[in-house]
Amino acid sequence: MRVTIRKKRWELVFRNLRNQKRRGYCEAPHEKGKEIVVDSRLRGQERIEVILHELIHSAHYSLLDEEFVETTARDISRVLFQLGYRAHDEREERDDEE
């Protein structure tokens, strides 16, 4: 899906990143057809965390404080997860288990 962050547009896509060491990445704001990519295999809080992580990079791409991005994304994802936020498909999966 197309997302707009601070007036710049990215294509947010979920793709299997099994051949890479990273769980997601964000291409530079000045690139044409830039993407934010999140590993499609992620579920639950980790999925929310990586989406937030890459969105924070997109919002402040020149910020090189990876520890700040990492910690902020993890903390906010924990709060959202505790509040019950889930992807649609995961909600269905969870219902199946009950």
Ligand SMILES: [Zn+2]
């Ligand atoms: Zn990062």
